[in-house]
Amino acid sequence: MNILRCKSTDEAAQQAFRLRYKVFAAERGYGAEEKDHEFSSSRDIVDDYAHIYVAIKDGEVIATVRTIYSRDCDFRKVIPGEVAEAWKIEAFLETFPDALAAASQFAILPQYRGSLAAALIMSKIYSDLLDDDIDFLFSICSTYLIEFYSHIGFQVYSPTYADDVGFTTPIISVVRDWRHLEAIKSPTLKQLAKRKLCTGEHPSVAWFHDTYGDKLNAFVSDHTEVTLNKMLALGASPETSDYGQVSIFQSMSAEDITDITAAGKLFNVAAGQHILQTMQQDDEMYVVVEGEVLERRLDGELPSFRLSQGQVLGEVGLFTGTIRSTDFIAVTDVQLASISRQRLERLMKTKPELSCRLLFNLARIQSLKLIRANQDMLALYLNL
Known part of the structure; x- marks a missing residue:
């Protein structure tokens, strides 16, 4: 299985957009405003700024997710207001304006759910975040996926809320919080260890725990x-x-x-x-x-x-x-x-x-x- 990061104009990204359509629009029935029925494709303007990640097996894209960086686009314009509010994004933009990333549009073929595909994509994303000097990765997930994301290293620091899809939970990965990753035995810890970053406390980690440490068990337990x-x-x-x-x-x-x-x-x-x-x-x-x-x-x-x-x-x-x-x-x-x-x-x-x-x-x-x-x-x- 190969994990690639590509731009929205690449052929692999076109396969990713078709996979999104299959999972979100056809299987789950939402995202109608982003569907291209003629080409069975689902994409939006955010993809123009995004890193598109794909897992390829036997020549087929079986899983995909995208990330965007705050240094590449204006988060205040491309992130929906209710999501930005749930993420408390303003405080992060004021303190770490060029060190933020957001992940979205995760889709995987049904037969590969529970496989290593998702973990391998997340490992690749995490490696790139470290190389690109990103301190925080934001995302949202359905309630039943919190256990999966928690094992990777995401934490819940803000209340779950109701949106047009369902009961949704804001989550965040504090990229250099090696102590947390070590405590939960996250598979992403080896990326930090490989770079010899499992010492001391990065300023982003200290700031996050000073600001949100008392909220980490307040909303989901x-x-x-x-x-x-x-x-x-x-x-x-x-x-x-x-x-x-x-x-x-x-x-x-x-x-x-x-x-x-x-x-x-x-x-x-x-x-x-x-x-x-x-x-x-x-x-x-x-x-x-x-x-x-x-x-x-x-x-x-x-x-x-x-x-x-x-x-x-x-x-x-x-x-x-x-x-x-x-x-x-x-x-x-x-x-x-x-x-x-x-x-x-x-x-x-x-x-x-x-x-x-x-x-x-x-x-x-x-x-x-x-x-x-x-x-x-x-x-x-x-x-x-």
């Missing part, structure tokens, strides 16, 4: 025994036939809950923030571990109601990946556990009996929601 016990208690609560009062963890053991949630993360969302919103499109589901969430349907035409501990949101997207039709907003500060479609598919292969119980609980939850929706629609019709 791993499951602990405390949260496991909370979810176990939810599953042990008495069953009722009332809407939403069946827990996804109903009648499950601590081991069961660990198997279901182990690959995911816990997310802290501040009161008033959107979690999911109408017209988003993703395939993850979330369990309320703490706090309350408002479900608002049809712009308020149907009654809104609150989800509490043990209830789920986004389960339709888990199965279908279709556009969201409901807004979910944190009423209080909320802690959520994520469950991805990828996790469910793995469970179906490795724990079929547990998967059946999980799916049965979800079916009951959906049935109760359908009954409630039918009642509300009938009441709305009778009042017209």
Whole structure:
């Protein structure tokens, strides 16, 4: 497998744009404004400034990602406002104006997901960042990919937010933070070691930890025994036939809950923030571990109601990946556990009996929601 860095005008980049189309537009259904249907290609103006990375196997581009540097383009113009705000980009531009990079448009063919392709591309990117004197690499990812990016060396320093794709997490790699890379056993550490950079503390690392060190565990965290016990208690609560009062963890053991949630993360969302919103499109589901969430349907035409501990949101997207039709907003500060479609598919292969119980609980939850929706629609019709 070869890893290349090229410009947007190169033939390898054209293959990368076609791969993006296949993954983002055809498979996932978003990025419509960037699609060229005639050539089955997906690109945008940012590619004119970008380094396009491709993994090539047997003459075929199987994975791609791009990076842009702050010294090559104006981040304030090419990065969407909500992303720049999530990244806190202004503080970085003021202090390290020519030492920033942003990565985006990561796409990989389905049959190579879980292979070395992604890791090899990231290793090449990291090597180039060091050679090009880049101090910080920004990106965003879906919640189910945080574990993967964390292993590489990315950290969460800013709140997860809702965008037009889904629940999105800003992440950053502090390129010369060798102590962090060593602690997590990141495969990128060898690039620093090869350059004899695993000593002392680079000014960018000191600045980052002084500025954001207290926020590194504030927004996303791993499951602990405390949260496991909370979810176990939810599953042990008495069953009722009332809407939403069946827990996804109903009648499950601590081991069961660990198997279901182990690959995911816990997310802290501040009161008033959107979690999911109408017209988003993703395939993850979330369990309320703490706090309350408002479900608002049809712009308020149907009654809104609150989800509490043990209830789920986004389960339709888990199965279908279709556009969201409901807004979910944190009423209080909320802690959520994520469950991805990828996790469910793995469970179906490795724990079929547990998967059946999980799916049965979800079916009951959906049935109760359908009954409630039918009642509300009938009441709305009778009042017209």
